[in-house]
Amino acid sequence: MSAAQLPSVSVEQARELFFAQGRDPAPWIAPHISRSWQRSRPVDPQCIDPTPMAPSLLDERREQAMRLLSCAQPELDGLAEHAVGNGCIVALSDASGLILEEIGSPDFLPKAQRVALQPGVEWSESHRGTNAIGTALAEREALLVLGGEHYLAQNGALGCAAAPIFTGRGELAGALDISGETARVNHHALGLVRMAAQQVEHRMLLADASGHVLRFHARPALIGTAREGLVVIEGGRIVAANRVALDLFGRSWDGLLGVDAEEFLGVHWPRMEHRRSLLTLPGGRQIATVMERTGTASSGTGRTGARHAMAATSAGDDDVVRPLLERAVRVLNEGVPVLVNGETGSGKEVFSRRLHAASRRSAGPFVAVDCASLPETLIEAELFGYEEGAFTGARRKGMPGRIREAHGGVLFLDEIAEIPLALQTRLLRVLEGRVVTPLGGGQGVAVDFDLVCATHAGLPALVEAGRFRADLMYRVAGFTVALPSLHERADRRALISRLFLESGGAAKHLCLENDALERLAAYRWPGNVRELRSVLRALVALADAGDAVTADALPAHLRDAAPIADSGDFGEAATPQPNAPLQTITRHAIDEALRACDHDVSRAARRLGVHRSTVYRHLARQRPPAGNTKD
Numbered sequence: 345m346s347a348a349q350l351p352s353v354s355v356e357q358a359r360e361l362f363f364a365q366g367r368d369p370a371p372w373i374a375p376h377i378s379r380s381w382q383r384s385r386p387v388d389p390q391c392i393d394p395t396p397m398a399p400s401l402l403d404e405r406r407e408q409a410m411r412l413l414s415c416a417q418p419e420l421d422g423l424a425e426h427a428v429g430n431g432c433i434v435a436l437s438d439a440s441g442l443i444l445e446e447i448g449s450p451d452f453l454p455k456a457q458r459v460a461l462q463p464g465v466e467w468s469e470s471h472r473g474t475n476a477i478g479t480a481l482a483e484r485e486a487l488l489v490l491g492g493e494h495y496l497a498q499n500g501a502l503g504c505a506a507a508p509i510f511t512g513r514g515e516l517a518g519a520l521d522i523s524g525e526t527a528r529v530n531h532h533a534l535g536l537v538r539m540a541a542q543q544v545e546h547r548m549l550l551a552d553a554s555g556h557v558l559r560f561h562a563r564p565a566l567i568g569t570a571r572e573g574l575v576v577i578e579g580g581r582i583v584a585a586n587r588v589a590l591d592l593f594g595r596s597w598d599g600l601l602g603v604d605a606e607e608f609l610g611v612h613w614p615r616m617e618h619r620r621s622l623l624t625l626p627g628g629r630q631i632a633t634v635m636e637r638t639g640t641a642s643s644g645t646g647r648t649g650a651r652h653a654m655a656a657t658s659a660g661d662d663d664v665v666r667p668l669l670e671r672a673v674r675v676l677n678e679g680v681p682v683l684v685n686g687e688t689g690s691g692k693e694v695f696s697r698r699l700h701a702a703s704r705r706s707a708g709p710f711v712a713v714d715c716a717s718l719p720e721t722l723i724e725a726e727l728f729g730y731e732e733g734a735f736t737g738a739r740r741k742g743m744p745g746r747i748r749e750a751h752g753g754v755l756f757l758d759e760i761a762e763i764p765l766a767l768q769t770r771l772l773r774v775l776e777g778r779v780v781t782p783l784g785g786g787q788g789v790a791v792d793f794d795l796v797c798a799t800h801a802g803l804p805a806l807v808e809a810g811r812f813r814a815d816l817m818y819r820v821a822g823f824t825v826a827l828p829s830l831h832e833r834a835d836r837r838a839l840i841s842r843l844f845l846e847s848g849g850a851a852k853h854l855c856l857e858n859d860a861l862e863r864l865a866a867y868r869w870p871g872n873v874r875e876l877r878s879v880l881r882a883l884v885a886l887a888d889a890g891d892a893v894t895a896d897a898l899p900a901h902l903r904d905a906a907p908i909a910d911s912g913d914f915g916e917a918a919t920p921q922p923n924a925p926l927q928t929i930t931r932h933a934i935d936e937a938l939r940a941c942d943h944d945v946s947r948a949a950r951r952l953g954v955h956r957s958t959v960y961r962h963l964a965r966q967r968p969p970a971g972n973t974k975d
């Protein structure tokens with residue numbers, strides 16, 4: 345029975361009938377809540393909130409879920425932005441419902457902790473009764489649990505949306521959850537967690553894959569994104585698949601795993617390797633496919649650790665940024681400061697947060713200081729702290745300062761170029777001595793942190809102009825990451841598609857048509873990802889649920905954008921040859937790399953510093969499209 349067909353009994357009345365009179369709640373509440381209340385009967389409704397497990401135990405459980413954590417980190421970051429803006433939190437649990445990570449609104453975090461919705465507490469149904477995390481895991485479905493639908497009365501003020509995360513073999517890996525006050529969590533939040541779970545599954549499946557991976561979608565442009573279907577073939581049999589593949593083939597995991605790939609696909613699949621092919625499904629529907637060989641044919645086991653998982657991770661819209669991130673993690677982990685350089689809105693802070701999350705300091709704090717937004721008079725106190733009564737207006741008890749808060753973690757100095765010259769000397773001294781002395785005197789305090797800075801300005805030019813100290817520049821720019829502008833990113837189509845869905849497109853079941861995607865990809869985007877997000881939010885707001893969004897829906901300046909050449913496919917790895925057309929240069933670089941790597945696409949991609957799909961895309965572009973390989 346759908347919610348709309350339920351008799352009009354309030355949740356409070358349903359609770360009364362169930363808890364006080366012991367009646368079956370099925371006629372009055374949604375089926376999944378009714379089933380869950382029944383399953384929750386053994387839970388004592390008066391039970392008190394548990395205390396979180398000891399940090400060392402929680403660390404152990406995090407270690408066991410390392411693959412999940414590293415693959416979910418980008419989604420946690422992305423959802424956190426939504427959560428903070430809406431007064432909510434985002435939580436990631438493992439398959440047992442144990443909360444491993446929580447991030448979000450500083451207003452709501454303490455309220456969540458008051459009901460033990462925090463890391464180290466297990467939110468399975470058997471511990472907490474009906475709740476979004478536990479019930480999504482039990483029902484194996486994304487769902488909402490609002491207010492009084494929670495089994496325990498003390499959770500009645502919560503609104504929660506959660507989606508389970510599956511491995512490619514259909515086992516539960518964990519759940520993603522958005523929680524807030526009841527009125528703040530709705531179907532939009534449910535759409536977001538559902539889509540984020542799909543992204544995590546996509547990454548985990550590729551990170552774990554060994555043998556061959558078949559990527560497919562009815563719309564070729566979506567191959568390489570988290571919306572593609574994935575099937576892993578090992579020893580001639582299908583050993584893993586994502587949920588898109590199950591939907592497309594109309595099979596369950598049980599019906600697909602272990603099946604002979606050749607029989608199932610109806611083609612001699614090794615011939616599809618390295619080629620873009622068309623596959624005819626039973627019923628006559630054709631889908632575009634790309635068959636890849638992974639670099640780990642012999643074994644997919646034994647690969648643990650966040651760094652490795654990240655290196656093995658494939659995220660469709662990360663072709664350009666991921667290799668930069670991997671290199672930055674490596675140097676930051678050696679204590680080398682990283683400077684992130686890029687146009688405004690290109691994602692410098694997002695990149696820096698991901699860097700922290702993937703680094704050796706991920707368990708420590710990420711302390712961000714926007715040097716441009718603080719008045720010159722306050723920045724010194726903010727950074728270095730002050731002693732009690734150090735200056736008029738200072739907090740009576742003094743303040744440790746942001747540098748000390750970063751102890752054990754990462755200090756992120758955004759817009760570092762804006763630090764006043766006079767303070768640059770002081771900052772340099774702290775960076776060299778790793779001791780902070782607060783304003784107003786007092787003892788110096790030793791600090792230990794890794795440093796990441798960001799700027800849209802060219803520091804060398806500022807040094808030339810006498811506005812930035814050369815010695816400080818050398819100190820903060822141990823390794824410089826040049827983030828590409830959005831219009832240069834070869835993966836911008838996948839990024840636009842993802843952000844469209846995340847901006848409400850998924851929740852409203854919208855489809856971004858190819859002509860619109862191409863116009864968006866052709867635009868110059870002076871405000872980069874920030875500007876893109878605003879445009880996508882407006883597009884989604886103006887569309888009706890279920891619409892196909894075409895180029896006609898775009899604002900005029902975007903509709904008329906002149907197409908630009910794909911220039912960034914090879915990030916910083918290609919060696920351009922003077923005067924040659926771009927296609928010749930890229931083709932040459934690919935051919936060279938493939939030759940040097942015995943035509944092993946994975947190794948060639950690693951050598952070029954790009955993702956495998958980038959090489960395939962270029963190969964596919966250069967060759968006439970393969971017909972149906974059925975013979």
Ligand SMILES: Nc1ncnc2c1ncn2[C@@H]1O[C@H](COP(=O)(O)OP(=O)(O)OP(=O)(O)O)[C@@H](O)[C@H]1O
Pocket residue numbers: 422425686687688689690691692693694695758798800843873874877
């Ligand atoms: N990869 C990404 N995925 C999703 N959103 C992103 C991504 N990169 C950037 N954004 C979004 O774009 C906006 C700008 O990102 P961010 O603040 O990281 O850019 P920035 O380069 O630091 O900007 P500024 O130069 O103005 O400080 C934010 O809303 C951010 O969430």
